[in-house]
Structures are given as C-alpha cells and as structure tokens.
Amino acid sequence: MAIIRRLPENLVNRIAAGEVVERPASALKELVENAVDSGAARIAISIIEGGLAQVEVTDDGCGMSAEQMSLALERHATSKLPESLVGEEGAIERVCTLGFRGEALPSIASVAKLTLESRVRGAETGWKRVVDHGMLVEEGPAALPPGTRVRVENLFGKVPARRKFLRTARSEYAACLDVVRRLAMARPDIAFTFEHGGRRILNLQAGEPVENRVAQIVARELADNGVLIDFQRDAIRLTGVAGLPTYNRGVADHQYLFVNGRPVKDRLLTGAVRGAYADMLARDRHAVLALFLTLPVEDVDVNVHPAKTEVRFRDAPGVRGFLVSGLRQALATGDKRSAQEPSADAMERWQSEPVRDEPSPALRSMFQGRDWSGSAHSVKEGRSAFAGLSSPTAALPSMMDDYTPQDLAVPQGRAETAEELPENSEEYPLGIARGQVANTYIVAEAADGLVIVDQHAAHERLVLERLKAAGTNAKLSASQALLMPEVVELEEPDCDRLEEHAGKFAELGLTLERFGPNAMLVRSLPASLPKADPQKLLQDIADDLAQHGEALLLGEKIDYVLATMACHGSVRAGRVLNVAEMNALLREMERTPRSGQCNHGRPTWVKLSMADVEKLFGRH
The missing domain is CATH 3.30.565.10 (Histidine kinase-like ATPase, C-terminal domain)
Known part of the structure; x- marks a missing residue:
C-alpha cells in the first residue's frame, strides 16, 4: 500500500x-x-x-x-x-x-x-x-x-x-x-x-498626468503621435493613450494593458486591439498603446494564475466590443493626422548632403580666370557678371551651352505659379497644391509649413472609405453556395469553437454545420473569397479562435479584399495630376476619416514646419 x-x-x-x-x-x-x-x-x-x-x-x-x-x-x-471578508463567500472576487x-x-x-x-x-x-x-x-x-x-x-x-x-x-x-x-x-x-x-x-515623479507618465516610459514620440482615450459605458471605463496607426512597431512589445490598475497580458484584450486597428495596419505591424480598463471588481476574476497576470471577464464579448468601440472612437479624433515629423534619419541625410567642391562647367566658363578663393572681392566680381543683363534669364542660353547631359537632365517635377495663400488658409490644414514631384508626391503650402503627400497612399485610403460607406463590405460578405458541400475534418475542440460562432460566420457569408464529433460541413463561402480552400480557411479561423477567443480572421480576410480593391482602384504613383486634381485630393483627405494613414499603416502625408525649413538653410 x-x-x-x-x-x-x-x-x-x-x-x-x-x-x-x-x-x-x-x-x-x-x-x-x-x-x-x-x-x-x-x-x-x-x-x-x-x-x-x-x-x-x-x-x-x-x-x-x-x-x-x-x-x-x-x-x-x-x-x-x-478581517470582515476573511471566510466570507466571494471575498477573493472583491479584492x-x-x-x-x-x-x-x-x-x-x-x-x-x-x-x-x-x-x-x-x-x-x-x-x-x-x-x-x-x-x-x-x-x-x-x-x-x-x-x-x-x-x-x-x-x-x-x-x-x-x-x-x-x-x-x-x-x-x-x-x-x-x-x-x-x-x-x-x-x-x-x-x-x-x-x-x-x-x-x-x-519618475509622482502626480504626473497619465499621458506624460506613459510617454516617458514607452517613447517620448508617443506624445505627438498618439490620441488620448476616455470612453465610458455604464460602469466600465477605458482611458489611456493609443498611438496613431502610422506610429507602429514590428513586434507587440509596446502594448501595455491594465485592468483595474493591474498590469495584465490577456489574449482577449490583445485580440480586441488587433481588431480595432484591423483596417489601418498591416498584419505584421503592431500598435503602440497603453490602455487602462476599469470595471466593477465582481465582473473580473484576477485569481486565475499565481502570477496574477491573467484575468477572466464575466462578459468577455461585451468587454471586447467595448474596447474596440472605445479605441476606434478615440482614433477617429486623430484619424486625419499622420506622422508628425519627417524621419529624423532622412532629415539628417538632407542636412548633410555633400557640397560640390568644384563649380559646374557653366559657372566655370562665366568666371574663367577669376579667383575662387571665396574672398569678398571675388564674390563682388561674380555678382557683377549679371549687372548688364535686363533679366537673369538672358544669361541662360550661353550658360546652357556649357552644361553636360547630366547637368541638363530634366527632373520630374512641376510647379504652380506662386500665389498668395487664401485668407481662410487655416481651414485647409493640408494646404494649397504647389506642384508634383516624381509624378508621385504632391507638394502643398500650408499656413504653418510645407506638406508632402503620397498621392497613391492617400487615394487608396479615400477609395477604401468610399467602398465601406457604399456598403461594399456587406456585398462582399454575401454567401456563395458550394455546388457540393465540403466536409472539413478538424480536432474536436476546434469544431466546438467553430460551432459556437457559426452564427457570426453566417453574417460574413460562411455557412457551417457540425458533421460529427471531428468534422464541419461547409455549405457556402463568402462571395469575396470564392477560391478559398475550406480546409485551410477553417483551420486558420479555429487557430484564431483558440488564440484570441474571437473570430477575427474571417473579417480581416474580407477587409483585405476591400483594401486590395481600393489599392487597384486608386491613383497610381507616376500619374500626372493637374493642380485642380491635386487640390481636390487634398480637400477630400481633410474630410475623410483615417486619411492620415494608408490601409497598411504607412503615413499618407508629412509636414515640414517652417522652423524645420529654416534649420535646413541655417537660419536658426
């Protein structure tokens, strides 16, 4: 024994x-x-x-x-x-x-x-x-x-x-x-x-606003590239800072989630974050944020694991929906914003461009025999070369004779005749179009700086929002019945998860039925995914359910179809636009939600403030 x-x-x-x-x-x-x-x-x-x-x-x-x-x-x-709670039923739930x-x-x-x-x-x-x-x-x-x-x-x-x-x-x-x-x-x-x-x-000093504490700990750039959140519904509240979609990372290590002041790593919450950013970030990019969820203590179980980093919600779907709604509502307040500044590396390279030690052939011919030492006398002589000309352009023909083919290469750029900014220029944050560079980038002048717009990325977002507004998402999720229903064999827990969410899948055009303990019967697929492999599709969705507790993948696949349609239906890079078309694009961007980023989380525009422009020329 x-x-x-x-x-x-x-x-x-x-x-x-x-x-x-x-x-x-x-x-x-x-x-x-x-x-x-x-x-x-x-x-x-x-x-x-x-x-x-x-x-x-x-x-x-x-x-x-x-x-x-x-x-x-x-x-x-x-x-x-x-002591009043010791031995009382439910004491742990009220801690x-x-x-x-x-x-x-x-x-x-x-x-x-x-x-x-x-x-x-x-x-x-x-x-x-x-x-x-x-x-x-x-x-x-x-x-x-x-x-x-x-x-x-x-x-x-x-x-x-x-x-x-x-x-x-x-x-x-x-x-x-x-x-x-x-x-x-x-x-x-x-x-x-x-x-x-x-x-x-x-x-870290005590008594700081939460957004300042978060910016100090996560990244100081988050203060300029994030939006504040304060969203409440009944007894549940969401606060914190969420980074703009254009401010993202390749890994999810900068996502900080808190429940009733407790740091947690919860699959439900990370899945909700992923769903909120679904059509604003590429799948391999991750948002930067710090979210603080507050709800009644009896609605959350913190006694799940000895390390206390996992929690369980009484109404998990409701919490997830609340989190997605709060995040999207907050991002809508800054959805036309983009990266706040150009890349620091790009700015440094721009400012450190090598200066030509030798003058071009055209200038050398104009100042043949003169002193190139840079003295005040030689500079004065150089200026006097233009003194007898009625217009500086009169010197151009003789100058052109001395240019090499490289000097005469025509850049791909067009500019509008400079005009005064309108009196109500503050109503146009993206400015007035001044030209197009490389047939890809629109250059505009705003009241407070220089705006550069990626015409393809911007129009891609505009087209996607139009498709959504027109109800294309609903049309794409319509069912396409299979001529012969297909049986897909899966593990029993996966089948249980799929059966539990069958109603949600039906809304997206995927009709499923249980077919024994270890199989599902697929009767129809979403019309937008006619060539999808049912076996692979169901396995991916089942894995998604196991990981996130919610079916995100199918909706993302349909969003991806919409994004692909928007990409192919938008203005391509390399297309020549006239000034009226450029200004029309800028005005629509100012009216359209989430126009600050394309469908993959890249910025659609950047602004170079006048202070930055002056720094480039040593005025500061």
Missing part, C-alpha cells in the same frame, strides 16, 4: 516558489506590488546583474512590526484581505489590492537569501529578519526610516537545477525593466526610481 506523507514546510515553499518565482523579474514584481499595496508614495528599486545577484525594493509605506514581519514570512498569511494570496515572501525566502527590514511610522526603531533559503539566520533591531526595505540575494543559489535555466544578466535585466515600467505606468501617483548596477535608469 502506498504511504501518504506530509511534505516538509521548506519543500512545500520551494514547490510554491516554482509557480510564483520563475526568475528575478517575478520576485521583483511581487515586491513592488507589496510596496504599492502598502500605500507608498515613493518606491526605490535597485538590481545588480539583472537581478541575479541582488534585487532591492525600498518604500515609504505603512511598515510592519516585528510580529507582523514574522507572520508575513509564513505561507498564506496576508494583510490584503480585511482591490495587487496582491492577496500570501505566497510571495515565503516563496522567495525559500529559494534565496531574503533580508526584510521594516519600521512602522511613529515607532522609535525598526526590525530586521534574514532568511536564507528557508532558514532564519538573523533577527534584531534595524535603523531605517518609516517604511519597508526588502533585499533578495543569490536567487536559486542552493537550487542549481533552477539556476541553470535562468538567462543571461542582460536578458533578466530587460525582464525586470519591463516589470517596473508596467507597474510605474499603472500608478502615476507614485514616484519611482530604478537603478541597475548603480546606474539610474528611471526617475
């Missing part, structure tokens, strides 16, 4: 530590969350060698007495559940703090050397306890200001099987920095400092 035994306390803690403490960043997250929950106004974080050697967190919160410190190092002991499980400190202490020092405000002295891999090695008074200081050293030092799975110090540092960024973003009312190896990485 098998004998069942109770495991030793230190072994129980190490097993629990495997769930809570995976790497230095996991321990850091737990310690900073404790500091936040303590009511701290300032949190100082310091790590050495990416946290492999040391992690230290100091706060000015409520502090702990010696008795409380002893209790805090026991498993399942916490101050996060008020508003970041921590509540009572596992972090004993788990960390079982796999590292943990020094815990704390002083209650008003007490004459503090107290210290040192636990080395589960064993109490030191205890006594400690001198420190009110608050708590926790130091973790030699993580997994006596657990070599775990230690060898840790990554390099550089990788662990990156994970720690990401944790601090997310928690600091969630609480702009708290001051944060973060040091790595004695080098100050972050220094």
Whole structure:
C-alpha cells in the first residue's frame, strides 16, 4: 500500500516558489506590488546583474512590526484581505489590492537569501529578519526610516537545477525593466526610481498626468503621435493613450494593458486591439498603446494564475466590443493626422548632403580666370557678371551651352505659379497644391509649413472609405453556395469553437454545420473569397479562435479584399495630376476619416514646419 506523507514546510515553499518565482523579474514584481499595496508614495528599486545577484525594493509605506514581519514570512498569511471578508463567500472576487494570496515572501525566502527590514511610522526603531533559503539566520533591531526595505540575494543559489535555466544578466535585466515600467505606468501617483548596477535608469515623479507618465516610459514620440482615450459605458471605463496607426512597431512589445490598475497580458484584450486597428495596419505591424480598463471588481476574476497576470471577464464579448468601440472612437479624433515629423534619419541625410567642391562647367566658363578663393572681392566680381543683363534669364542660353547631359537632365517635377495663400488658409490644414514631384508626391503650402503627400497612399485610403460607406463590405460578405458541400475534418475542440460562432460566420457569408464529433460541413463561402480552400480557411479561423477567443480572421480576410480593391482602384504613383486634381485630393483627405494613414499603416502625408525649413538653410 502506498504511504501518504506530509511534505516538509521548506519543500512545500520551494514547490510554491516554482509557480510564483520563475526568475528575478517575478520576485521583483511581487515586491513592488507589496510596496504599492502598502500605500507608498515613493518606491526605490535597485538590481545588480539583472537581478541575479541582488534585487532591492525600498518604500515609504505603512511598515510592519516585528510580529507582523514574522507572520508575513509564513505561507498564506496576508494583510490584503480585511478581517470582515476573511471566510466570507466571494471575498477573493472583491479584492482591490495587487496582491492577496500570501505566497510571495515565503516563496522567495525559500529559494534565496531574503533580508526584510521594516519600521512602522511613529515607532522609535525598526526590525530586521534574514532568511536564507528557508532558514532564519538573523533577527534584531534595524535603523531605517518609516517604511519597508526588502533585499533578495543569490536567487536559486542552493537550487542549481533552477539556476541553470535562468538567462543571461542582460536578458533578466530587460525582464525586470519591463516589470517596473508596467507597474510605474499603472500608478502615476507614485514616484519611482530604478537603478541597475548603480546606474539610474528611471526617475519618475509622482502626480504626473497619465499621458506624460506613459510617454516617458514607452517613447517620448508617443506624445505627438498618439490620441488620448476616455470612453465610458455604464460602469466600465477605458482611458489611456493609443498611438496613431502610422506610429507602429514590428513586434507587440509596446502594448501595455491594465485592468483595474493591474498590469495584465490577456489574449482577449490583445485580440480586441488587433481588431480595432484591423483596417489601418498591416498584419505584421503592431500598435503602440497603453490602455487602462476599469470595471466593477465582481465582473473580473484576477485569481486565475499565481502570477496574477491573467484575468477572466464575466462578459468577455461585451468587454471586447467595448474596447474596440472605445479605441476606434478615440482614433477617429486623430484619424486625419499622420506622422508628425519627417524621419529624423532622412532629415539628417538632407542636412548633410555633400557640397560640390568644384563649380559646374557653366559657372566655370562665366568666371574663367577669376579667383575662387571665396574672398569678398571675388564674390563682388561674380555678382557683377549679371549687372548688364535686363533679366537673369538672358544669361541662360550661353550658360546652357556649357552644361553636360547630366547637368541638363530634366527632373520630374512641376510647379504652380506662386500665389498668395487664401485668407481662410487655416481651414485647409493640408494646404494649397504647389506642384508634383516624381509624378508621385504632391507638394502643398500650408499656413504653418510645407506638406508632402503620397498621392497613391492617400487615394487608396479615400477609395477604401468610399467602398465601406457604399456598403461594399456587406456585398462582399454575401454567401456563395458550394455546388457540393465540403466536409472539413478538424480536432474536436476546434469544431466546438467553430460551432459556437457559426452564427457570426453566417453574417460574413460562411455557412457551417457540425458533421460529427471531428468534422464541419461547409455549405457556402463568402462571395469575396470564392477560391478559398475550406480546409485551410477553417483551420486558420479555429487557430484564431483558440488564440484570441474571437473570430477575427474571417473579417480581416474580407477587409483585405476591400483594401486590395481600393489599392487597384486608386491613383497610381507616376500619374500626372493637374493642380485642380491635386487640390481636390487634398480637400477630400481633410474630410475623410483615417486619411492620415494608408490601409497598411504607412503615413499618407508629412509636414515640414517652417522652423524645420529654416534649420535646413541655417537660419536658426
């Protein structure tokens, strides 16, 4: 007969530590969350060698007495559940703090050397306890200001099987920095400092507006390339900053999502973000944003995983729809905006163009025998060469005789005769067309600078919006019945997901029926996808459902058809436009939603301010 035994306390803690403490960043997250929950106004974080050697967190919160410190190092002991809720049904669902499980400190202490020092405000002295891999090695008074200081050293030092799975110090540092960024973003009312190896990485002041805190942490360019969000429906609210579609990245590592102040990595929310940007970004590009979702605590379950980075919503479809609506409404307020400035690299190359050391042949013939030293006398002589001419153009015929074929190459550009800007020029943010360059780019003059428009990218977006407004999306999603219904074999969980969303697919033109435990019967396909392979299409959609919890792929495929039609039906690069056509395009862009970016997330126009133009010529 098998004998069942109770495991030793230190072994129980190490097993629990495997769930809570995976790497230095996991321990850091737990310690900073404790500091936040303590009511701290300032949190100082310091790590050495990416946290492999040391992690230290100091706060000015409520502090702990010696008795409380002893209790805090026991498993399942916490101050996060008020006594009135302990033992009450549904207590966990009403927790508003970041921590509540009572596992972090004993788990960390079982796999590292943990020094815990704390002083209650008003007490004459503090107290210290040192636990080395589960064993109490030191205890006594400690001198420190009110608050708590926790130091973790030699993580997994006596657990070599775990230690060898840790990554390099550089990788662990990156994970720690990401944790601090997310928690600091969630609480702009708290001051944060973060040091790595004695080098100050972050220094964030308390009381900043959330958009300023986000811009400091994510990217300063986001302040000029994002829109503020404040969207509310009943008891649920969405706030934050969303980057314009033209301000995107190749990976989704700059998407920060928070639920009731808790940083989360949730598939439902990331899927909603992807859906909101569906027809504004290419599939391999990702938005930059920080979204803060607030809803009643009873509508979200935070006790899904020991790491508390996953949540579960009571009304998942409703939350997803709310998030998509809020994002799209916010982006609509800045949908005509584009990249705020030209590429910095392009500007630098423009300003550092090499200057010809030698004059052109035409100028050399005009100043034959003159001094090229650049003295004031030679410059004066050069100017006098034009003194006897009634018009500067009178010199052109003789000058042209000396040009080489390269000098005489005609650039692809046309300009309109310069005229005064209209008095109501502020009503035309994209300006008045002045010409066309390379038969691709429209150059316009606005009241506050120079505007350059990519005519194909701009018209592509205009055509797509026209197609949508005309109801083409509904026509494209019409069904096309198959002559012979096709049976597609899939795994049973995939069939369950497809059957659950069959009604939604029918609205998009895809008619499905269950055909046994491991198969689906396809009766019709969307008219816009007549050559789609049913097997591959259903497998892709099933994978999409498994990953995002919502059928995004089919709608995206139809959007892609619309975008392709818009691309082929728009003004092509290389087409010559007259001034009236250019101005008509500019005026329609000013009226059309999302005209600041094409269907793939690239900017349709850039503006060079007059200050930038003057810098190019050294006027500043």
